[in-house]
Amino acid sequence: MTSLRVALLQGPAGTPGSGRDCLAALDDAARRAAAAGARLLVTPELSLTGYALGDGVAAAAEAADGPSPRAAARIASRHGVAVVYGYPERHGEAVHNSAALVGPDGKTLAGYRKTHLYGGYERAHYTPGDQLVAQADLEGVRVGLLVCYDVEFPETVRAHALAGTELLVVPTALMRPYDIVAETLVPARAWENQLYIAYANRTGREGEFDFAGLSRLAAPDGSVPARAGRGEELLVAEVDTGRLPASREQNPYLTDRRPGLYTA
Template sequence: MRVAILQGLDAAVDKPEALARLEAAAFDAASQGAGLLIAPEMFLTGYNIGPDAVGQMAEAVDGPSAQQAAGIARAAGIALIYGYPERGADGAVYNAAMVIDAGGKPLLNHRKCHLFGDLDRNAFSAGQDLAPVVTIGGVKVGVLICYDVEFPESVRRLALAGAELIAVPTALMQPFDVIAKIVVPARAFENQVFVAYANRSGSEAELTYVGLSCIVAPDGVDLARAGRGEELIVAAIDPAVADAARAANPYLADRRPELYGALTRERA
């Protein structure tokens, strides 16, 4: 399967404009043979927009934007992953990522589990579990959001659940280039998985996003890497490569879980 990342948006847009840009990117990616398009964290509304705006624009998991995105997926024949603010049945607002298959069927909805500073904590409730691994185009896919991927336990859990590709909608800002350049390739290498890291670009209020979206192979090498501005990047994902990486570099097979019990205990 070929995977595409839409890096952007450089300027703040409303939901109709964001969905129009998603539609254009979906057809562009599909024309390049991609079976999956990943858009950034909070793609539909903007990320650094304040708690009031987040609450006003939050939608149910099956809300009107999800229904329109499902129509885009069906029309373009491509699966979609994108970030948005979810209004849960409990009334809480979550920083979420929706996954829709190429036939327009919702596959999963992941709520960001690790909230980043006051920017996240003032606007969102934390997700309470990682979403399950799903299959898209024959590839087993796990989903994390931004700060989630910076916790090695999150990626390792999805890898142990069989994920071959970890999709990460993100909103990485300056001065954290190190995450995109070093941490993300390290997560791919240490878990023998592909990682597709879909970042925003441009500026939003006081934040300047670093861009540098990437699709990284299980050996930690970039298959595709964006620059700083709006861009669509595409690369091929072959599960056989992940299998070969795990045979050559058997981190998962050589684990000793009995040594790691302290990882689940609260820090003193």
């Protein structure tokens, strides 16, 4: 299979701090995504808890196999759709801003800990991850994970491209006034690395944060097959990885690299 129908959830995805509310929002989104024929649902950054937790981050954090991740897996299985969700992950004494991919059978396929923390709020509450590339195969498509600010670094997306990622999934919490990230940078990353990027953002206000919306699917030809506005929305679009060989031949950035020149 070279085509994968993907749904991107843009919204607050539940009330910050209310795990039950966030899981209810995830369940509703998974139901709608499955009804639209999607095989993968991508939700925003920290979708199981909300972003604006303040000093409640540590209390909300759970292990990768904790109650909320298990509930998210059951939702994926119940609706028969793979799901990418975000959550504060507790690992020993550390708390990570993490994302996980579970398959349509509810089995965990990949987990990723945000490697580039944005601003004082995140640096005060989270520990950065140290593994740059997390991937899994989903119905014949190589899916990779990053979180929000990570995609703004050219090195992170290039590492995925070199590792064979075809669809890069990015749960995000992009804030105003940084619309340029969604509108310009994300399509450029897809073009220069010859892969698809599914960028699912939060929207509306949470405490001091004002989220930009503007979720989108960016394609390797520089186009944006699906894009959201400012409000709540469920985007559905096709990822056709069968187009990648021809696109990469026409735009051979990966093969024309000269890595020997790129050392510090």
